[in-house]
Amino acid sequence: GNDFAAALQMPPDPVAAVHQIMRGEIQKIDLCRVNQRYFVSSVGVGFDGEVAFHVNQGFRRFRGKAAYLCSVFKTLFSYQSRRIKLNVDGLVMEFNSLLVAVTNSPTYGGGFKINPEALVNDGFFDVCTAQHMRIPEIICCLPLLMPGWHRNLKKVRMLKGRQIILESDRPFYYQLDGEVLTDKTLRFTIFPQALLFKGAKVEPTSADPLAEDVSPRIKEAEALA
Template sequence: MSTRAAARKVGVLLNGDSGKGRGAKIREQVFAGLAADGFETMDLSGPDLVTAIRRARAGLAEGIEALIAVGGDGTVHGGVNVVAGTGVPLGIIASGTGNDLARALDLPRHDVAASLAIVREGLADRQDGKSGVRFVDAVGVSGPGGPVKYWYLAVLSCGLDAAVAGRANQLRWPSGAGRYLRAVGAELGHFQPYGYRVTMDGEVWESDGTLVAVANTGIFGGGMKIAPQAVPDDGMLDVVFAPGLSRHRIAALFPRLYTGSHLKHPEVHVRRARSVRIEAMPELGAPPPMAFADGEPLRDLPVQCDVHPLAVGVLAPRGTT
């Protein structure tokens, strides 16, 4: 009878472009690095995020020790929707465009070797009875009164920025930041303030509005500091909202999102809450856009956001857990 120990098994979730160009090289690095560290790997990716999440959830039944998300915020978002509340830790190898979640959690970006080292050391520490994992809050999203249907770690938004994100997803050119800027111009060209009712731990704000964002971490949209004081493990959400503004005032305010100085604007407000409900109020303004979270489209309003303290474990550098 062989006495060889069984290989430790991890699941790998890659983005949809992982088979092409730079993504193919990253894929090779990740699988080769995990194999060199003695891990058996399960490729749990799919042709789209919904399929990948379904496959990864099935992978949990195979007894994986961790789920490794390789890609941008959308891929990490998929991983969160698999592991939230399960006790299975999430490893992050950030290789996308924005990488806002990795930035918020002080993890490497575009450095596969450093990211693999964190995975290796985190799982080694965990096996030795040490932590190796940083536990952070996750936000459960549902319809009012319904079960949690989606999870996110960073920011949910359903204001002008969400409309811009939806528009950018439909554009085929230009690439990168240029597509986002083109979408900003297109949305501003016909912007009308939206109508909202936002209930934050019982406090109600009803108004026409430009911006409503529910932040668990402080960064979204490729580095915009929407809620710079948000902390991902304090059991609270930072709700950032602004009433209806003119197009000229929006254009002046938008660049300030990259420094966080928009919070000094007298018409931008922040409230802290554990539970947030956002509803459309047609009598107060135009229908708000679909809610986006971690850069991914979720659902139309109404949405209910509830913080679940320390619901996700992220493999983290030694000394930070």
């Protein structure tokens, strides 16, 4: 869905994107990791993970929102919520989960504003959690995702954090920047402003958490993992 490119305000036209890269300045972007895998945009667990699974299995001929919506309606009638334990910077909660989305950028799925406040260079993950919903509730929620209005629902909670642990008693599907994987424990770490992108148009954050070289800290974290 080119969501990360949109977060960097890169034009969809390849030629225009090349011109922007050639003429643009270098910007610092957060680097994210879950377990031993790195990502830049989003990880979705639960309903979202199964939606991504169905997109990759049967809806690749569609693009962007069309593929996502087709997969959503397929998943509606097969998904079963599960009990998860979520730890966000020491805040621990357990609930029957519809989905958990941990993102570095505001949109996923081809433009759905799952975490509207997310910034790619603020040094924080943005987390959207949704408790179990019945099918009619999910259907009513879907139109709210595009503008980001779902955050006002009672069963939805928005959080920010740097260290996140998500656990379940049985394996689940999750998507990592569109790649579908399975696990039952996810440990998230963020490396603020550890990546350099030329041509990205991002607003500077008020706090520059990593003006220094971050590579030693990345290597240290990898050694401890």
